[in-house]
Amino acid sequence: MANAKPAGKSLLEMGLTANAGMVDADPQILGICVDSRKTNAGDLFVAMCGVNGHGGEFIQYALRMDAAAVLTDAAGLEIAKRNVAKLDVPFIISDDPRLDLAHAAARFYAKQPATMTAVTGTNGKTSVANFTRQIWENLGKQATNFGTAGVEGAYTAPLSHTTPEPVTLHKLLAELSDAGITHASMEASSHGLDQRRLDGVYLTAAGFTNFTQDHLDYHETFEAYFDAKAGLFTRVLPPEGSAVINMDDPRGVDIKSLAEARGQDVITIGSNDCDITILNSRFDATGQDVRFSWRGDVRTVRLSLIGGFQAQNVMMAAGLVIASGEQAKDVFDTLAEMRTVSGRMELAATRQNGAPVFVDYAHTPDAVETALRAMRPHIMGRLIVVLGAGGDRDTSKRKLMGAAAAENADVVFVTDDNPRSEDPASIREMVMQGCPDANNVGDRAQAILRGIDALQPGDALLIAGKGHETGQTIGNDVLPFNDVEQASVAVAALDGMGA
Numbered sequence: 001m002a003n004a005k006p007a008g009k010s011l012l013e014m015g016l017t018a019n020a021g022m023v024d025a026d027p028q029i030l031g032i033c034v035d036s037r038k039t040n041a042g043d044l045f046v047a048m049c050g051v052n053g054h055g056g057e058f059i060q061y062a063l064r065m066d067a068a069a070v071l072t073d074a075a076g077l078e079i080a081k082r083n084v085a086k087l088d089v090p091f092i093i094s095d096d097p098r099l100d101l102a103h104a105a106a107r108f109y110a111k112q113p114a115t116m117t118a119v120t121g122t123n124g125k126t127s128v129a130n131f132t133r134q135i136w137e138n139l140g141k142q143a144t145n146f147g148t149a150g151v152e153g154a155y156t157a158p159l160s161h162t163t164p165e166p167v168t169l170h171k172l173l174a175e176l177s178d179a180g181i182t183h184a185s186m187e188a189s190s191h192g193l194d195q196r197r198l199d200g201v202y203l204t205a206a207g208f209t210n211f212t213q214d215h216l217d218y219h220e221t222f223e224a225y226f227d228a229k230a231g232l233f234t235r236v237l238p239p240e241g242s243a244v245i246n247m248d249d250p251r252g253v254d255i256k257s258l259a260e261a262r263g264q265d266v267i268t269i270g271s272n273d274c275d276i277t278i279l280n281s282r283f284d285a286t287g288q289d290v291r292f293s294w295r296g297d298v299r300t301v302r303l304s305l306i307g308g309f310q311a312q313n314v315m316m317a318a319g320l321v322i323a324s325g326e327q328a329k330d331v332f333d334t335l336a337e338m339r340t341v342s343g344r345m346e347l348a349a350t351r352q353n354g355a356p357v358f359v360d361y362a363h364t365p366d367a368v369e370t371a372l373r374a375m376r377p378h379i380m381g382r383l384i385v386v387l388g389a390g391g392d393r394d395t396s397k398r399k400l401m402g403a404a405a406a407e408n409a410d411v412v413f414v415t416d417d418n419p420r421s422e423d424p425a426s427i428r429e430m431v432m433q434g435c436p437d438a439n440n441v442g443d444r445a446q447a448i449l450r451g452i453d454a455l456q457p458g459d460a461l462l463i464a465g466k467g468h469e470t471g472q473t474i475g476n477d478v479l480p481f482n483d484v485e486q487a488s489v490a491v492a493a494l495d496g497m498g499a
């Protein structure tokens with residue numbers, strides 16, 4: 001792996017000016033750190049106000065580790081003054097330390113793939129980012145995508161956040177650049193946007209998929225959640241960038257106005273009178289044929305993907321690639337090559353009687369409804385679903401997820417999905433409030449086995465919520481668990497190993 005750690009930089013080179021402490025000093029900054037427990041000598045320590053407390057409390061410890069400078073806000077400075085006798089390093093006091101951190105990290109690492117896109121929206125970010133990378137690859141580019149499933153494509157690495165925090169993000173971008181990656185597509189989570197994690201990235205284009213309920217535990221109101229997402233267009237994407245917008249979502253029109261007000265070019269996607277218009281679709285057991293137009297020019301493509309929403313995601317990826325400079329015809333010529341994104345409507349196993357088992361990452365009410373409704377035209381028989389809801393996450397979505405399952409599937413199994421610190425039975429009870437007739441089977445492997453056992457010829461099973469995940473988080477333990485593997489094991493157990 002390339003060593004992306006740059007030589008030291010002065011505060012000035014990082015765009016920072018000291019306005020407290022030793023204001024005349026401009027030390028060489030050797031690294032940037034947001035956690036006092038990981039601070040090294042020579043680091044810029046960034047003390048931010050967080051969910052659990054103010055990072056200002058930890059300035060005293062960072063200084064003991066010989067941090068060379070501190071970036072914080074007025075409250076952080078007051079806390080430091082209380083805890084430290086003499087502030088003998090430069091302090092940068094900012095109204096928005098997270099924003100300054102993002103730009104400082106960009107200047108510190110100072111490299112990124114030249115062509116970069118980001119996508120936001122409640123659902124579809126990972127899928128769009130992955131399809132964008134696949135299109136670039138098919139056009140012969142050195143490309144990666146990164147987000148919930150880590151870094152994928154010509155460069156791979158694990159990630160702990162969907163949108164990495166600025167230091168991790170810009171270190172990664174420098175590594176990608178050093179490894180010869182010229183094109184990268186990333187996910188912009190609402191947490192990441194709210195916390196300014198990607199404000200230092202130079203984007204050529206940005207996409208908006210949709211806006212429905214999730215993460216109200218963090219954002220509290222729908223408007224705050226929407227504003228966080230809108231920040232991708234009002235703050236991060238520069239005026240010379242292009243916005244690619246799903247107009248079938250009711251909030252697409254709002255994003256379009258915001259993008260136009262900023263002077264950005266707009267490419268619209270939708271089923272009516274858009275730049276890319278999905279005119280018609282024909283679904284079968286293995287995929288779909290899509291008839292669409294690009295600025296009036298009609299084409300068809302065969303996609304080996306299950307679910308009409310996946311065609312929307314593919315078209316959004318095509319829009320992002322076109323917006324980033326590729327010829328539309330070349331882009332559309334690659335679409336038949338799109339492969340399933342891991343854990344997104346992925347065919348995990350097929351029973352001897354022909355009934356398929358799909359694994360999907362639907363973990364919001366809208367995604368559960370969308371995924372189940374999207375499967376209907378592909379199947380002839382009943383639709384069975386296994387789902388749960390995560391612990392330590394938006395509790396108000398649980399009942400709604402249960403209701404979406406009851407309304408759109410014929411048989412429902414409610415099970416566990418990363419209960420984390422919560423009591424798993426209580427989470428299932430909250431889901432069951434939306435689907436009182438469902439089967440309540442806590443053990444996920446057991447629920448999958450029972451769902452698969454229920455499959456008759458022509459039926460299909462959707463195992464929702466964990467997608468590509470490889471663990472079940474119970475308390476602080478992460479037990480190995482993979483829905484795709486469990487589906488194969490269950491089919492083999494029921495139909496015989498040779499099945």
Ligand SMILES: CC(=O)N[C@H]1[C@@H](OP(=O)(O)OP(=O)(O)OC[C@H]2O[C@@H](n3ccc(=O)[nH]c3=O)[C@H](O)[C@@H]2O)O[C@H](CO)[C@@H](O)[C@@H]1O[C@H](C)C(=O)N[C@@H](C)C(=O)N[C@H](CCC(=O)O)C(=O)O
Nearest residue numbers: 034035036050051052053055058161162163165189191192
């Ligand atoms: C709720 C949330 O997003 N929290 C993020 C936030 O933490 P925070 O600032 O609130 O941290 P805090 O615990 O209040 O501490 C305040 C400050 O004191 C510092 N500190 C704390 C303790 C100490 O001993 N020393 C010290 O210096 C902390 O580093 C922090 O800077 O800023 C941190 C640094 O950027 C993030 O790592 C952290 O992500 C936490 C771990 C997290 O789990 N975030 C999830 C919810 C998240 O971001 N998810 C989205 C995807 C969601 C989705 O779409 O599904 C993502 O992009 O991954």
Ligand SMILES: Nc1ncnc2c1ncn2[C@@H]1O[C@H](COP(=O)(O)OP(=O)(O)OP(=O)(O)O)[C@@H](O)[C@H]1O
Nearest residue numbers: 122123124125126127148309360361362367370371
């Ligand atoms: N365009 C879409 N509209 C509605 N639902 C979608 C769409 N695309 C994907 N989904 C549903 O959402 C699930 C998650 O998809 P994906 O992982 O691409 O979204 P995400 O936005 O990255 O999610 P996360 O917030 O976890 O990062 C899919 O498994 C599918 O059920």
Ligand SMILES: N[C@H](CCC[C@H](N)C(=O)O)C(=O)O
Nearest residue numbers: 363389390393417418465466
């Ligand atoms: N990135 C999302 C994914 C949730 C997936 C689901 N398996 C869960 O644990 O709730 C989150 O952390 O909210």
Ligand SMILES: [Mg+2]
Nearest residue numbers: 125126147148
């Ligand atoms: Mg994602």
